[in-house]
Structure formats: structure tokens, C-alpha cells
Amino acid sequence: MPSSSQTLAATPPMGWNSWNMFGDKIDEASLRETADALVSLGFKDCGYDYLVIDDCWSVKTGRDSHGDLLPDPEKFPSGLKAMVDYVHGKGLKIGIYSDAAERTCAGYPGSYGSEEQDAHFWAGLGFDFLKYDYCNAPQEQAVARERYARMGAALRGSGREFLYSLCEWGNLAPHLWGRGVGGHMWRVSGDVFDSWVNVWMNTWYGIGVDVSLDIANDLHEYGGPGGWNDLDMLVVGLKGKGQISGNGMSFVEYQTHMSLWCMACSPLMIGCDVRKLDQETASLLLNREVLAVNQDALGLPARRVKQAGGCEIWKKPLADGSTALALINRGSQGSDVLLKSRDAGLLDTPKLVRNLWSQQDVADFTLELTQRVQPHETVLLKIGS
Numbered sequence: 001m002p003s004s005s006q007t008l009a010a011t012p013p014m015g016w017n018s019w020n021m022f023g024d025k026i027d028e029a030s031l032r033e034t035a036d037a038l039v040s041l042g043f044k045d046c047g048y049d050y051l052v053i054d055d056c057w058s059v060k061t062g063r064d065s066h067g068d069l070l071p072d073p074e075k076f077p078s079g080l081k082a083m084v085d086y087v088h089g090k091g092l093k094i095g096i097y098s099d100a101a102e103r104t105c106a107g108y109p110g111s112y113g114s115e116e117q118d119a120h121f122w123a124g125l126g127f128d129f130l131k132y133d134y135c136n137a138p139q140e141q142a143v144a145r146e147r148y149a150r151m152g153a154a155l156r157g158s159g160r161e162f163l164y165s166l167c168e169w170g171n172l173a174p175h176l177w178g179r180g181v182g183g184h185m186w187r188v189s190g191d192v193f194d195s196w197v198n199v200w201m202n203t204w205y206g207i208g209v210d211v212s213l214d215i216a217n218d219l220h221e222y223g224g225p226g227g228w229n230d231l232d233m234l235v236v237g238l239k240g241k242g243q244i245s246g247n248g249m250s251f252v253e254y255q256t257h258m259s260l261w262c263m264a265c266s267p268l269m270i271g272c273d274v275r276k277l278d279q280e281t282a283s284l285l286l287n288r289e290v291l292a293v294n295q296d297a298l299g300l301p302a303r304r305v306k307q308a309g310g311c312e313i314w315k316k317p318l319a320d321g322s323t324a325l326a327l328i329n330r331g332s333q334g335s336d337v338l339l340k341s342r343d344a345g346l347l348d349t350p351k352l353v354r355n356l357w358s359q360q361d362v363a364d365f366t367l368e369l370t371q372r373v374q375p376h377e378t379v380l381l382k383i384g385s
């Protein structure tokens, strides 16, 4: 029988993370309401089962007399243990955040040099997940590996099972060493903004969804059961609001974003305010047929198999022998995308086709099929035999 640590992150982790919407404005009331909404609105039933508290949860000035991190009493008046218990009481798991340096990205105390103490602290409170950032740390691969390995070992020695999420943004190739240091997912880019194109922030780029497509394709072979390329938290539903910048995207752009994250086997960490869920956003986050592509047991990230003009075809083999295909239009004109069996490596035999976003069967085909794809839209198909 496999131990539970072998099955942890067997499929891409799913959940909700506080950063994209709330930034430093987290508090126990909002987080409890979020946990309630994850359950009552059907997110948990669809597999979103982690609630992750990102940066800014502790007291900025330092640690207590025992050297423990200090949860901010204004943000968590009932204490962090009560928060953990509440989330567990909802049948969800809960995550926390720190950084492999003396300070986090937002300037709160980090865990460098206190890895074991902090891992024991979080384990004692009952946390299940750690997102470990890399702000204020040296830009050298050997140092990053060593710092992430130290925390990986500390988590393993803590007496509690942690899903370990590395947030190094892909600068030092964590896809090559993330698994080796105990990671179950590793970020492959800077922060994804609520934007189709990159956003220049004076000294660095906020990543646009269009650019994530190329990153996901370049790294597709490195993700798989137990260790996933993390394309970053979802921006679906933010619509220009919240902490993460960007002016929002159109419905079809959010749909392409969600399609890519599912095809690429990225973890799906919701970033919007699920307490104020609108119907459009629900349709994008809670489509079970689309989520099944992300959670497919084979765990094979999609790759691009054809590119013509602004249109692309991506392919992801599924465990039941069928194939998921994404027809993506990155251009600015609507386009008829021609799907030829052989281009997608499919046999010239009759095939059943289902549109996963509309959850409707499409005319079957043998040799070729044409689908209209609007600018920035993705048509997601499941092809069975």
C-alpha cells in the first residue's frame, strides 16, 4: 500500500489562496466566510480543498521570546489555531506561507535559519500546506536548492504531512530540482496578472496569460504525479479587482486561462473573492468536465502540436484512452481552426467529439473537423474513439 506521502499531489492541488484578492488585508472573518463559501457553493465538491493563507499573516516586527513567529492578533483575534480548526471543521485543508530569507516579499519575518522551528510551529497548529517564497534571497541556483531542501527536510521532520509549494518564479529552474527538495509544485513564472498581455511594472513584468501559454509548453515534460509546474494562482473572476494588478479580462480570455491551467496540469488555486461569486465566474471555475482534464489520473501536461497563424492546437492524452485537445486563438481575428486527425496524432478512424465548455457532443469526425474560434477564445474538446 502506498504511504500517504506518495499519493500527496497525485493530481494537481486545488484550492483557494488569499493573495490575489486580499493581499495584506486578510482577517479571520473573511477567511471563515471564504471557507464557508468554498463548501456551500460547491467548490469543495469539485475538488478545491485547500484554503491557503498567503503573505502578511504574522506580526511584522519579529518573533516571540521562544523564537516562534507571531500571528497578527488584529487579523486573527481568535488565534491561528482557531482558524485552522474552523477550516478543518469544514472538511477543508489549510495552508500557510513563508519565505526562504529573513523577510517575505511583503517584508514580514521569513523562515531562513528557523526552518525546523517554523515547521514544528505550523505542524503543531495543524497546517497541511506551505507556500515558500523566494524574495530577498540570493539569485543562485545552488543556494535556492539548499534553502528549499532545508525547509523540505524540516517539513518532513515536523510530524505532519505538508504539501510543499515552491514559489521561486522559475528564475533558477525549479522544474529541474523541485521534486528533489521535496516540492509538490513549483512556480514557473513571476506573478500572473489579471491581464491577457504582460504588464510592465517599472522594473519587472507582471505576466499575462498569453505569455503563460509559451512557458507551459516549454516546460510540459517536467510536470507529473507528485510534482507539478505551477502556472500561478488563478485570476479568473477578479475582473480588475483585488491586490494583483491588471485591468481584468474578457470572458473568453478567462476561459482560455482556465483551459490552459487545466490542460497544463497546473495547480488550480482560485484567487478571486468566492463569497461574491457571479454566474460567469462559477461557470468557469466549476465545470466538472473541464476540471476532469486537469485532474486526469495520467497526469500528463499538454503540449502544443500545431501552430498556424495566431491559432494553436494543444494535446493532452487522458487515462481512459481519450484525448483532450485545446484549439486556441491568440490572434485578433475570429478563425476557422482546421483539426486534422494526423496533425493531432490521432488515428483516421471515426471519433466521438465532446465540447467540454458547453458539455455538448459535437459532430463526430474521421479525418478532419473545423471549429470556429473567436479571438483569445479556446475551444476545449475531448476526442474519444
Ligand code: GLA
Residues within 6 Å of the ligand: 019, 054, 055, 104, 105, 106, 133, 167, 190, 191
Ligand atoms: C510573491 C509571490 C506571490 C505572493 C506575494 C506575497 O510576489 O509570487 O504569489 O505570494 O509574493 O508577498
